[in-house]
Structures are given as structure tokens and as C-alpha cells.
Amino acid sequence: MANPRPRVVILVPFSSKDPSRIRNWQFVQKRLQRLLDLPIYVGDITPPDPGEYNASLGRNHAAQLAGDWDVAIIHDADTLVDARQIRIAIDVANKTGALVYPYTEHWELSDQGTRMLLNDPSSDWRHTPMQQYTRNQPLGACMVVRRDLWELVRGYDTAFIGWGHEDGAFAIACETLSSKLIHRVPGKSLHLRHTFSTSKNPHNALYAANKARVRHYMEASMRPNAIELLCKLRDDSMVIDIAHNIKWPNNKYSEDSILHQLATILLVDVSSVLDSYGCTHWLADNTLLRVVRKDDLATHELFLGVWAADFNPKVIDDLQKIHDCKIISLLGTPGNGMVIVLQRGSVLLSMIFYYPYKSSTTYSCLYTLVDSPGTTLQATRYIRPAPSQAPLIRKTVFGHKLWLPRNSSKYLKSIYGTNWETVDTDRTKLSDWPNIKEGDTCDIAADAQTTAQYLGVPAP
Structure with a gap:
């Protein structure tokens, strides 16, 4: 139910020793604190190998750290979204209970543009080269979700390890299980450039596994028993949540x-x-x-x-x-x-x-x-x-x-x-x-x- 005065939190997955990523997150964090003035919870699950970083686990960990919240802004550590767009998304998510993206266009800043923006936000960084993502929605970067939907899908599927596709699986689960269409707020989001991830590679085994897993999500969502199939996919990864003390109302799928x-x-x-x-x-x-x-x-x-x-x-x-x-x-x-x-x-x-x-x-x-x-x-x-x-x-x-x-x-x-x-x-x-x-x-x-x-x- 829409809470007239919801407790809104920001959830950020972050764990890195890379200077470029740390620099980006420090800038994003200060900006969020200044423009939104909402509590920020960071899910810090550090793997032995940085290439095996689990962003899904980081988000689920942050959500648990946040305690009793009503609406969550799931925000990447290298993303910028206009605060007005996020506020609209909060209202829409709180009212509808659907998953909301606070943007319709996602752009990648160049190295030059990122340096200029971080060094001086008033500089002419907007006129540096940018590349628009052309991949079909949904993308990641920033999403807003109400608590009942988060618990219905049991957060992010933690079987997605390394880079890629966990956001798509989350969006599919939210839309299919709730029967509520995804909402989008018109506007842009910006991705800050940083050191390239070794797992962001079509030949990487983890990336290939993630791509195959999201394909299972897409196929399951089109079946008559989609709810059962999607819930059982999430069941498969519950062992990872449990191992990291992430608690859910239901650890195993039950139709009832x-x-x-x-x-x-x-x-x-x-x-x-x-x-x-x-x-x-x-x-x-x-x-x-x-x-x-x-x-x-x-x-x-x-x-x-x-x-x-x-x-x-x-x-x-x-x-x-x-x-x-x-x-x-x-x-x-x-x-x-x-x-x-x-x-x-x-x-x-x-x-x-x-x-x-x-x-x-x-x-x-x-x-x-x-x-x-x-x-x-x-x-x-x-x-x-x-x-x-x-x-x-x-x-x-x-x-x-x-x-x-x-x-x-x-x-x-x-x-x-x-x-x-x-x-x-x-x-x-x-x-x-x-x-x-x-x-x-x-x-x-x-x-x-x-x-x-x-x-x-x-x-x-």
C-alpha cells in the first residue's frame, strides 16, 4: 500500500580498490547526499577476485542493512541521474507498486568528459563525446522499487556473478510476478567512465553464464507457469544469500x-x-x-x-x-x-x-x-x-x-x-x-x- 510518508533509502552496491571507481563513487555519493538528503546504505561484499564481484549480493546486502524501509532507490556507484527524475520515480513507485526507471536514455561519458565533470561540474563537459546505449530496456544504473515488490521477487538473483544481466533478470521478475508494467520517467542517466571490468567480455565464462541465465528468465516469463519457473530460478541462488546471512520471508518457492x-x-x-x-x-x-x-x-x-x-x-x-x-x-x-x-x-x-x-x-x-x-x-x-x-x-x-x-x-x-x-x-x-x-x-x-x-x- 502506498505510504503517505514513506521511508525512502538509497541502496548502492560497491566494493573496489580501483582508484577510478573509488573516485566516481565519492563524487556520486556527495551528489546524492546534497541533492536528495536520504540515507545511503552500501552493500560491501568483497570477493577474492574483483572479476567475481557480485552486484546482486551487494544490493541485497544493502537492502538488509537499511532495515525497515518503504521505497528503495537502487543506485549504481558510477551513475548520475537528475534528482527531479528520481523524486518523480519515488512517487510513482510508492503509488503503483511497480518497478520504476527514473530515466529513458542512458549515456556513457568519455574519459575526458568524466574527468572534466568530476574536477569541475561547471566545466564544459556536456560538449565532450558521449555514447548513447542502444540496447533495449531494461538497463541497470538506477531503479526505484517499493518494499512489497522487492520481497515478492526476493531482491536480486545472486547467481549472476561478475558483469552483466542481473538487472534484466530483476526487471523480468518484477514485471512478471507482480503483473505490473514497468514505469519510466523521461530523462537521461549518465555512466561515468572507469577502469574496464575484466569480466565484461563475451568470451569470459562468468559473462557467458550470466547471459545464459538471463535467457532462462526471458524464456520462463513467456510460459503459462511463468511464476513457478521464475521463483524456482531464484530458489537456485538462495544458497548464496543464506551463506551471506541475507534473510527473506520465503527462502523456497511455494505456490500458496x-x-x-x-x-x-x-x-x-x-x-x-x-x-x-x-x-x-x-x-x-x-x-x-x-x-x-x-x-x-x-x-x-x-x-x-x-x-x-x-x-x-x-x-x-x-x-x-x-x-x-x-x-x-x-x-x-x-x-x-x-x-x-x-x-x-x-x-x-x-x-x-x-x-x-x-x-x-x-x-x-x-x-x-x-x-x-x-x-x-x-x-x-x-x-x-x-x-x-x-x-x-x-x-x-x-x-x-x-x-x-x-x-x-x-x-x-x-x-x-x-x-x-x-x-x-x-x-x-x-x-x-x-x-x-x-x-x-x-x-x-x-x-x-x-x-x-x-x-x-x-x-x-
Whole structure:
């Protein structure tokens, strides 16, 4: 969830005795301190052979040294990026939870340009020869990441040793596992020239191994079981993290664990957007039941109750454009029984809208398809009365503050019946719901068009 006042840190991998690299880092460090004024943590893992330096391990080490952070700037020791671009990237990463590059162009300074800049930043170094990197994104240099995404992918893959390709693997893992597209802030980054790395050579065995490994990442990301394959690739290198006392919530891939993380992130993202527009909402149905009973989330589908009276349609626009959610289904209409089903990756989230009913009660709706000989797809609408959700309280759920009805027991009893504490949570038939009233027959396609117009989106 976006933290309104995130703790932002800078993570730098650095371990070198080379004078040119030390000179560059001293300049970059002072510049970061002056322009950003954020705590800097240096991951210093020194190998016996400089050619076997593990930048991934250095970054993971720095992240652990930083402690309890919310957003991290992963910054190379030989890179310059405009502070304004980095600040924008911090805001975007904090808001979206996606990986963010604070640049779109990456340039290499010449030896002359590097010397001139470091000796006198006001000199005419900008007019010295520069070479633009033409390799397709993603590149390394500088990235900004939110903590939940960092922990989801378990940082950098430490099997990348020597020079090259660990940044590409990290970007692939972030985008594929989270189902959130990488964001980029327009602007330049500059790479300062230094002594050439012996491992930066196509004939070097470590470089060849890194190139082969990132190819595995690219191939895995295109498979139907991409999440499993990518997580198992990271499992392979966990022994290196463990040997250096780098700790992760999960050292080994578990489908249940990764799906639970994805479900939690989606739930928190949607709740955060609803909060930002002042929309009353709460954990509902199966999701509330599992939380109250201290069960794990049902990772295939989540449920939020939403009070229709103060809902803002801009919520859906933000969820689609900023959080990469897709609308899977629209049922009911804004004034009667609206249900919006969203999807991100393998997780569904149903926003079930509630309306005033009688006295202090409310109602929401469920739908079942009707066999119809005509061409119009129809459904039977069922009314589900419930006590008012008010007052709501904010409780810590799976490490995040979320809204629940204060009287959750009364709410769950009205939905699931008196045996709600032991009832099977995966209900699929209408007969499973004790307090339900059959309503009218509705035209699904027509209702979807009406709701889509209200939301300002194409009908699914």
C-alpha cells in the first residue's frame, strides 16, 4: 500500500580498490547526499577476485542493512541521474507498486568528459563525446522499487556473478510476478567512465553464464507457469544469500505463499485507491470470513464491500491505468446491485456494492445465469439483505491496515448463517446462502453497457 510518508533509502552496491571507481563513487555519493538528503546504505561484499564481484549480493546486502524501509532507490556507484527524475520515480513507485526507471536514455561519458565533470561540474563537459546505449530496456544504473515488490521477487538473483544481466533478470521478475508494467520517467542517466571490468567480455565464462541465465528468465516469463519457473530460478541462488546471512520471508518457492502475496498486494492496492477517493469500503464475504477466522486468503478471488452512495467512478480508471487491473465482469447497474470483477495476474477481486434497504439494513446482489432461448444473455438477480456495515474499524490484516465492520460477527451471521464460524468458505450454490431473496430477471449485456458508461470504460 502506498505510504503517505514513506521511508525512502538509497541502496548502492560497491566494493573496489580501483582508484577510478573509488573516485566516481565519492563524487556520486556527495551528489546524492546534497541533492536528495536520504540515507545511503552500501552493500560491501568483497570477493577474492574483483572479476567475481557480485552486484546482486551487494544490493541485497544493502537492502538488509537499511532495515525497515518503504521505497528503495537502487543506485549504481558510477551513475548520475537528475534528482527531479528520481523524486518523480519515488512517487510513482510508492503509488503503483511497480518497478520504476527514473530515466529513458542512458549515456556513457568519455574519459575526458568524466574527468572534466568530476574536477569541475561547471566545466564544459556536456560538449565532450558521449555514447548513447542502444540496447533495449531494461538497463541497470538506477531503479526505484517499493518494499512489497522487492520481497515478492526476493531482491536480486545472486547467481549472476561478475558483469552483466542481473538487472534484466530483476526487471523480468518484477514485471512478471507482480503483473505490473514497468514505469519510466523521461530523462537521461549518465555512466561515468572507469577502469574496464575484466569480466565484461563475451568470451569470459562468468559473462557467458550470466547471459545464459538471463535467457532462462526471458524464456520462463513467456510460459503459462511463468511464476513457478521464475521463483524456482531464484530458489537456485538462495544458497548464496543464506551463506551471506541475507534473510527473506520465503527462502523456497511455494505456490500458496506467492499467491497469498499477490492476493494481499492486490487487496491493498484496491483499498488504497478507494481510500484516496474517500470511498467507504470493507472486507466482505469470503475475504472477511477468512480474516475473522484467521485463515489464509482465498487467493483465487477476493471480496470488498463498497458503499454505492459515495463511490467515485475515477477509482476504476486509476485501477486500470495505474495498477494494471483489468475489468473481467460488470453485473447489475449503478443504482441496483452493481458488482465489478477485477483481475490482475491470476487473482480476481469482486467489488460488491451495497445500498440502503430497510431501517438500518443494507443489501447487495448475487446473480445466476438464466437459460434463455433468445439471443439476450439473462440472469436472475438475488437480493442479499445485511446489517449496516457501520461503524467500520481499521485493523492490521496480513501486515496492512484495512477496513472491517466493527461487528463482523453479526455481518457474517447474516450472510453465512448461525454456523458461520465453521461453514465451508468456498460456497458456490445459492442454496448455501441462508438469507437471500429472489428478485428480477436482468439483461446482462444491457446492464454491462449501462455500468460501463457510468464508469467511463468500454464494456468487457
